[in-house]
Amino acid sequence: MKGAIFYSSKYGSTEQYANWIAEATGLPVFDAIDGNGDPSRYDFLILGSPIIYFRLIIRKWLKKHWTEIAQKPVLFYSVSGASAGKKLDGWISKSLSQDIVSKMHIVNLKGRQRPGELNPFDAIMLKVAGFFNPDREAGKQESKGFDYMDKNSIGPIIQWVRQITNKVEVA
Numbered sequence: 001m002k003g004a005i006f007y008s009s010k011y012g013s014t015e016q017y018a019n020w021i022a023e024a025t026g027l028p029v030f031d032a033i034d035g036n037g038d039p040s041r042y043d044f045l046i047l048g049s050p051i052i053y054f055r056l057i058i059r060k061w062l063k064k065h066w067t068e069i070a071q072k073p074v075l076f077y078s079v080s081g082a083s084a085g086k087k088l089d090g091w092i093s094k095s096l097s098q099d100i101v102s103k104m105h106i107v108n109l110k111g112r113q114r115p116g117e118l119n120p121f122d123a124i125m126l127k128v129a130g131f132f133n134p135d136r137e138a139g140k141q142e143s144k145g146f147d148y149m150d151k152n153s154i155g156p157i158i159q160w161v162r163q164i165t166n167k168v169e170v171a
């Protein structure tokens with residue numbers, strides 16, 4: 001069973017998770033948006049994307065390649081400021097079709113936002129959003145940033161890869 005990791009990342013945290021997963025599993029890792037790597041060449045896939053402004057940034061790539069990968073086992077990890085829950089599930093379903101969501105094994109990871117590295121547009125948008133967010137905890141996070149990066153949180157992804165690669169093929 002040959003597998004690969006394809007990710008998209010705006011500020012590097014999703015890439016960091018992809019590299020940790022690659023380190024732990026030995027799987028090759030590709031930046032989806034660069035166009036390197038061909039997902040149709042692999043038997044199973046790990047896909048990763050952050051939520052940026054309520055949407056997955058990998059959504060166009062994923063829809064474009066879906067017919068090539070729909071029959072393969074796919075684990076999808078989201079990276080976000082929000083914790084796992086209804087709000088996050090809603091953003092993921094809105095970014096992709098219900099058909100895609102229902103066929104993937106989904107893991108939600110928490111990311112990082114460092115105000116100092118944001119581009120000017122994102123810096124202003126997040127300051128304004130943080131100021132007006134009625135959820136004050138989320139609002140503080142938006143304007144001041146956060147760091148929830150945790151190497152141990154990839155545990156369920158590594159387990160999934162083990163399960164897939166240990167499967168005994170019955171002819």
Ligand SMILES: Cc1cc2nc3c(=O)[nH]c(=O)nc-3n(C[C@H](O)[C@H](O)[C@H](O)COP(=O)(O)O)c2cc1C
Pocket residue numbers: 008009010011012013014015050051052053054055079080081082083110111112113118122126
């Ligand atoms: C411009 C911007 C918009 C964001 N929008 C959301 C959002 O709508 N919901 C959320 O939970 N997190 C949001 N986040 C937090 C990101 O998902 C988090 O910072 C993630 O780790 C970014 O991944 P990356 O470093 O791979 O780009 C946003 C972050 C940025 C910088």
